[in-house]
Amino acid sequence: MLPDLITPVPGPRSQQLAARLGEVECRNTTFRSPEWPVFWERAEGVNVWDADGNRYLELTSAFGVATLGHGFTAEAVRHQSRDLLHAMGDVHPARLKVELCERLSAITFESWTGGKGKTLLGNSGFEAVEAALKTAALATRRTGILAFEGAYHGLGYGALLGAGIPWFREPFDNQLARITTLLPFPADETGLDAFRSALANVDGHDIGAVLVEPIQGRGGIIIPPPSFLRELREWCDQTGALLIFDEIFTGLNRTGKRFACEWDGVVPDLVCLGKALSGGFPISACVGKAAVMDAWPETHGEALHTSTFLGNPLGCAMAIAALDEHLKPATTAAAADQGTALHTALMTLSGEPFVTAVRGRGLLQAIELHHPDGRPAGDVAIGIVQELLQQGVLLLPEGPTGHVLAFSPPLGLDAGEIGFAVEWLRQSLRRKNK
Structure with a gap:
């Protein structure tokens, strides 16, 4: 109207x-x-x-x-609120957490590669980013991060390691580790040449995570040339770094495909989701290739990365309803x-x-x-x-x-x-x- x-x-x-x-x-x-x-x-x-x-x-x-x-997704939360508002996400979780993780595997890595994806749930988008960075550190045993000028990944301290917009990071810069290399994000072929030159000077042996938005959102809706993500994928394959796509804003049919990375046919090692995941409830997800996510050790009763509201049944119910719609080709x-x-x-x-x-x-x-x-x-x-x-x-x-x-x-x-x-x-x- x-x-x-x-x-x-x-x-x-x-x-x-x-x-x-x-x-x-x-x-x-x-x-x-x-x-x-x-x-x-x-x-x-x-x-x-x-x-x-x-x-x-x-x-x-x-x-x-x-x-x-x-x-x-309002009806989903109304229905769920009659039965269960909260569960013990990493101790005695709600059944819905299982179903949500299955949907996330189906819409990401099962769709892209035929293999399973595994999920680490969170509450806000920046938590998904931080979960991905932790996963990369465990999987590669490297601390270095490659990120991009103009990038926005949320404002938690871990997410700020990838911040490419200065005013978000500068007030807290003295509290952040010096482990991030910022490269130019290309908007055109000239920018692509500048990116290639900068990447050529990076010591790949120190980099464990390459964190990038397939299309920059807060940076100004910047769409990179088609070869950009492919070249990042090739560089990661050569160096052993993990490629992390922040699709918190661009994912789930925002760009006319289920994920922005699908425009260029590039599959990440880890993908971060939030925002449209539930349509209105604080829930996020870091979804990764099963072999990559298995860098996390088997829990023996105390999770290394968790939170009180992990897998909240209201958020899970809303996310399942949203993903069922996003999985439809008509959507x-x-x-x-x-x-x-x-x-x-x-x-x-x-x-x-x-x-x-x-x-x-x-x-x-x-x-x-x-x-x-x-x-x-x-x-x-x-x-x-x-x-x-x-x-x-x-x-x-x-x-x-x-x-x-x-x-x-x-x-x-x-x-x-x-x-x-x-x-x-x-x-x-x-x-x-x-």
């Missing part, structure tokens, strides 16, 4: 909630200004309603979580078709002020903005995001300077909704040029 604004945005209830939140929450968490934020009350499909009753067209999937649409086809429709509409903005690139795959699209003198136009991007909020469209900026408008809507976006958002965006670009 198209937006239906009842009160000015943000409305009085959102303003009151923002003031109250400012009194009790860490000031570095929720950004607040006179125009920001609105407070969500409920969501369904591609729409969100705020505390003031305004309905929005939601083009972020809530950070990529609601790929199947807001509320898709992947729908994501590809709707992504094509969105990309085609966004391409009509190519000649508008500030627009220097339109790119994307599936339901992950981007518009890059620069000033006429070549400077990244992060100021224009945030202004547009705020203007669209006033029209009932939820959008976010990405990129190192916030100059990329990122589109990651849920499945179910129709032509009228796409047209509405694109036309308001066109008008906003032209107003910013006056």
Whole structure:
């Protein structure tokens, strides 16, 4: 449905909630200004309603979580909540943990290679990344990590070892081990040459883990040349390093395929999943080739990597419902078709002020903005995001300077909704040029 604004945005209830939140929450968490934020009350499909009753067209999937649409897995959690809210994940687990791990094996390594995958569950995406890094350390007995400029893998201390966006890492850099080599992430053939030159100077004997997003998300929706992942795979095979794909954002039909790595036909040793895995519950997974995951020793009653809520039955029930849908070829086809429709509409903005690139795959699209003198136009991007909020469209900026408008809507976006958002965006670009 198209937006239906009842009160000015943000409305009085959102303003009151923002003031109250400012009194009790860490000031570095929720950004607040006179125009920001609105407070969500409920969501369904591609729409969100705020505390003031305004309905929005939601083009972020809530950070990529609601790929199947807001509320898709709600019935699963309602059903499960009647029977079991919590189990003892690594001692006396819920039956659903078994079924979830089986689904994760089926959608990853069984689909890619015919062999089993084994899973280490977590709660947040960064925990999956940290589980993968630990697995690589156990399997290779090497401490070195190869990561990429512009990368985002979450903000836990282990995940920060792979951080390629400086402002996330720098405040805590003195507490982090000096074990990471950052390479340029290629956006084109020139970037690919720079990557190859940098990789040639890396001592592969020290590297145990190569951590990479097949498409960079927070780095600006950067799609590398087709040979990039293949060359990383070859390098890992030659050196014995493990290839880790962070598909927390790009996985599960976000890009028009079940996983972004499938565009290039490259199979990792380990893959990290989260966000759309449950459609709304904190659960994540590090899934690896069985032989790689067996680098972890057999437990004798005390797990080396676990948490209180590992394999929570609510999260497992939601993830099973989501994966059953993601396993359907029709779901992947729908994501590809709707992504094509969105990309085609966004391409009509190519000649508008500030627009220097339109790119994307599936339901992950981007518009890059620069000033006429070549400077990244992060100021224009945030202004547009705020203007669209006033029209009932939820959008976010990405990129190192916030100059990329990122589109990651849920499945179910129709032509009228796409047209509405694109036309308001066109008008906003032209107003910013006056």
